[in-house]
Amino acid sequence: MARRKVGVVGYGHLGQYLVEHLLSSETCELCFVWNRTTSALKGKVDDKYILDDLEMFSQCGADLIVEVAHPVITETYGEKFLHDADYMVGSPTGLAKKELELKLRNATVKHGLYIPAGALWGGEDIKKMADRDTLKAVKLTMSFHPSSFRLLGELDVKNKAVKEKKTVLYDGEVRPLCSLAPSNTNTMAAASLAAHTLGFDKVQGCLIADPELTDYHIIQTEVWGNSHIKDKVFYVCTVRKNPATKGHVTGSATYNSFLSSVYGANGKGPGVHLC
Structure with a gap:
């Protein structure tokens, strides 16, 4: 072959x-x-x-x-x-x-x-839920050492001001975030494409600069969905702790x-x- x-x-x-x-x-x-x-x-x-x-x-x-x-x-x-x-x-x-x-x-x-x-952990599961129209919401929270960010505009200014305290740089819709952090939000973009019934406008993203994260990138993925039981909501949360060299955008497992x-x-x- x-x-x-x-x-x-x-x-x-x-x-x-x-x-x-x-x-x-x-x-x-x-x-x-x-x-x-x-x-x-x-x-x-x-x-x-x-x-x-x-x-x-x-x-x-x-x-x-x-x-x-x-x-x-x-x-x-x-x-x-x-x-x-x-x-x-x-x-x-x-x-x-x-x-x-x-x-x-x-x-x-x-x-x-x-x-x-x-x-992105569980991308295929997110897509399956979107295919069946049972997906309600998706949020990704990504935490990096400040030196691992490649940011533009206001986010870059905010990140450079981070010294010792963990700081939320952004929390909102993924679409506008992608243009400000194109190198750090590919996982969020993949989630937005997998969650095709929500897309870039409804999938939520949160970027956190944490000076203590010198050896890891941490990605938390939360998914909410409908269930067959009345008034009950499906929910799953995964946390991916990816070993990474300080200052690098991509973690080793990626x-x-x-x-x-x-x-x-x-x-x-x-x-x-x-x-």
Whole structure:
């Protein structure tokens, strides 16, 4: 059986991890790597895999293209990728833009748009509840050391003022938060896409800067739903304590989760899929 050809867009910490594993994979085959600065690839990746111009991606024959760079990649190339291959969005915060989400959903005619679960625990269960229209509410509370945030605007100013006391930086709808914290809210974006009956406007997100979290990221996911018993509400709360290096955006366990998502982004056909 032929190995699935995978192209990787982005060569940061996560991109490097994926490339290393794909090069030794028995089921997948690396077919190209692109990075905004090609010099970062020289000497680290064999020249035969380096794609200098992302516009030329179709010549590489990828079955799956994986973005681990920046939301702007999806905005610029997402529709084009889906014309030729399955596409896995590593930065789903970009889909908080309504027009882009709709455009990509409409582009999944021949291929699948895959959303990695990443640090989201119970994503498939959330989607099942949304599919059955029993989902009432979802809230994610994410706590990081202040140095692990990559924020913009007012949130960045607020975070830089955090010294010793744990501080809530944001508590509200996920959609506006994604543009202010695009690197720290991919888990919230994945939850918003899984909870498709609620979406970015109704799923709630809370960001907390905690100076004491020097070794972990903590993600709490709360889900409320209808039950078959009158006046009784279904509720589940999970807490994920992910070991993480101080100052890093991505926790260690997320790397393995993401690699598993790459292998799972296969065979589901057209449409939007959590993996």
